[in-house]
Amino acid sequence: MGVGSSTGSRPSRSGRAITAAGLAAVLAVSLSACVQSQRQGDGGDTFVFGAAGAPALFDPFYASDGETFRVTRQMMEGLVGFAPGTAEIEPELATDWESSEDGTRWTFHLREGVEFHDGTPFDAEAVCANFERWYHQTGPGRNAALSYYWIETFGGFASDERPSLYSSCEAPDAGTAVIELTRPTSKFPDALGLDSFSIQSPTAMEKYGADEVRARGSSFEYSEYARKHPTGTGPFEFASHDESNQSVVLERNEDYWGEQAGVDRLVFQVIPDESVRKQELLSGGIDGYDYPNPADLASLREQGFDVRVRDPFNILYMGISQRDNPALRDLRVRQALAHAVDRRNLVEANLPAGAEVAELFYPDSVDGHVSDTAKYPHDPERARELLREAGHPNPEIEFWWPTQVTRPYMPDPRGIFNAIAGDLREAGIRVKPVSKPWNGGYISDVNQGKAQVFLLGWTGDYNSPDNFIGTFFGSTNNQFYTEPAPWGGELADRLEAADREPDPKSRERMYAEINRDLKSEYLPAVPLAHSPPAIVTSPDVEGLVPSPLTAERFSTVRVEN
Structure with missing residues (x-):
C-alpha cells in the first residue's frame, strides 16, 4: 500500500516540521491498515515482523543482505545449522559428519524422511545438485554481487582461473553425501550453515529456471524461481510477496519433518524508518522489530515490551x-x-x-x-x-x-x-x-x-x-x-x-x-x-530465541491473542 505525495510552494520551517510529522502519521496509519489485512488472512495465529528493508529476492544463493536472509532462513535449511542462541553449528539436514585425516573429504549422513515443499524427496542427489549448481554458475551468476558468499568461501567456479575450494560431490547412496575439497580449511563444515548454502529443491529450480538471471545495467533481473517459487525444506513455505504493500507472507509447512511452527502465518512488513517501526509496535500493528534505537530500550521495557539484547558477536x-x-x-x-x-x-x-x-x-x-x-x-x-x-x-x-x-x-x-x-x-x-x-x-x-x-x-x-x-x-x-x-x-x-x-x-x-x-x-x-544489538517484541510474543549472529528463526515463536 503506497502513500501519495504532492508538491507546492516551499513550506516554512514550522510547516516542514508539521508536514514531516503528518507524513509519519499517515504512513503509520497506512501501514496499520495493510498489516491488519495481512494479519486477518484466513484466520489462525500470525506473527508480524517489521523489517528494515525489502528482500532483494528469495533465492539465498544469489543474496548477501540480511533482510533477504531474514526471510529465506525461515523457508530453507542447510546441511548444518546454528544452535539456537549461539554461533556453534549443530546438525540440520545432516545428522552427523566426519572428515578424512587431511581434511579434504567430508562425509555427511543425511536426515531421512525429509521432503521439499513441492514434495521432492531430500536426499544425497539433491545435495549434490545444489553444490554442482553453485560451482557451475555461468554469465552473471559468476558476478561477485550475486555469488558473494560462494566466492568468499569457495573461491572460483568451474573453468575459472581462480582456484576453487570445491572439487566434487558424490552420492554413494540416498542417505550419504561426500564433499571433496581441494585443500583443508578451517571454514568447514561451519560455512555450510550460511544461508547462501541452503539446500533447495532441484525440481523447482529446474522448473522455474533458477539460474536464469540477467544483467540489467547496474542491477539484475532474477528468475521466476527467485521471485515467486523459492522451495526449501523449512518450517515455513512461501505464500506471497506484495511489492506495492512491501510485505512477504509465509505459511506454516504442515509436512515439516521437525517440530511444527508455532504460528500459522509469518508476515514481514517492510518499514524502513526505525521511528515508524517503533510506532507500529506501540500501536499493535506489528509484533516485533530489529535494531531499536538504544535510547529507546529503557522506555520500551517500562511499557511492557520484551527487549532482548543479543550477545555481541x-x-x-x-x-x-x-x-x-x-x-x-x-x-x-x-x-x-x-x-x-x-x-x-x-x-x-x-x-x-x-x-x-x-x-x-x-x-x-x-x-x-x-x-x-x-x-x-x-x-x-x-x-x-x-x-x-x-x-x-x-x-x-x-x-x-x-x-x-x-x-x-x-x-x-x-x-x-x-x-x-x-x-x-x-x-x-x-x-x-x-x-x-x-x-x-x-x-x-x-x-x-x-x-x-x-x-x-x-x-x-x-x-x-x-x-x-x-x-x-x-x-x-x-x-x-x-x-x-x-x-x-x-x-x-x-x-x-x-x-x-x-x-x-x-x-x-x-x-x-x-x-x-x-x-x-x-x-x-x-x-x-x-556491541550487543537488541530485538524487541510485544508482550504477547513467546518463544523467540535471540541469535548472536542476528539470524533468528521464527518457527519457535507463538503469539498469544
Missing part, C-alpha cells in the same frame, strides 16, 4: 588505509591513532548497555583469541610523542564515516565519528571529515582503499577466526593496504596458511600469533568495540 573498528596518505604508512603514526582514541568513553557514551571495549578483531568466544597483545590505552600525550618521533607532529587525515545506515556494531555513525574525531584532534591530528551514504559510495570507496581512516565493522557469519580476520586482512581485501605496505602480502599468506592447517590445535596457535602481530607489528586498524 561483532566488531567495530577504525580502519587505516595506507594507499594515499604517506604518514599512515608509518607504524608509529598508526600507534598514535590507537592511543588517541578513548575507547572506554566511546563505549559508555555512544553504544548500548552491554557493549565492550575490543582488544582484538573478534570476540573472545572465537578460537585464537589471546589477551597478551600490545595495548593502546587512551594517552593523548603518548600519541603526540609518537607523531613527533615519526616526523608528523600535526598530520592531516581524512576521516570517513557513513550516512543513511544503522549497523548492529554501529548504531549511531555520526555520534561515534564525532567522539573519535574529538579524540584525534586532542592529540594534535587535523581531521578532515568525509561522509557518504552507505550504499551511495561509502562501501565501494572503502573497499578500494580510498578512505584514509574510516569506520567499519562486521557481524560474524559463523564461529571462525577466518570469518573475521581472514575476511578483513586477506589477499582479496584492499581496504587497509596496497603497495607500498610490504607486510600486506605477508599477513595474507599467514592467514591463508592458518586457514589451511588441518590440526585444530596448531591452527589455533597460528591464529594466536597472528593476533599478537596484528596489534604490535601491523596495526592495519584499531579494534574499538563489540
